[in-house]
Amino acid sequence: MTEAATLILPAALTLRDARSALATLGPAIAAAGDGTIVIDAGALVQIDSASLAVLLQCRRLAEGRQRGFEVRNAPAKLVDLAKLYGVAELLGMA
DSSP states (O other), X not given: OXXXXXXXXXXXXXXXXXXXXXXXXXXXXXXXXXXXXXXXXXXXOEEOHHHHHHHHHHHHHHHHTTOOEEEEXXXXXXXXXXXXXXXXXXXXXX
């Protein structure tokens, strides 16, 4: 059994933060082992639609490496935004 790699999101993940977040998350996903990539969104307090774009890109990167992908501890505001944009199921928030 392979272990999940857990990556923790910062408190702010808005359009202003998206590029730097992806610059950190992308290599971390690439360097992770063979297990599922778990994104811990518990610290998020500042979000916008760019938050979803970052998470969707992380999902694509994980799938490109044939790894599972999960978002855990998503704040209600992020879940609501994901539902509004129709991507909650893709991100495991449905």
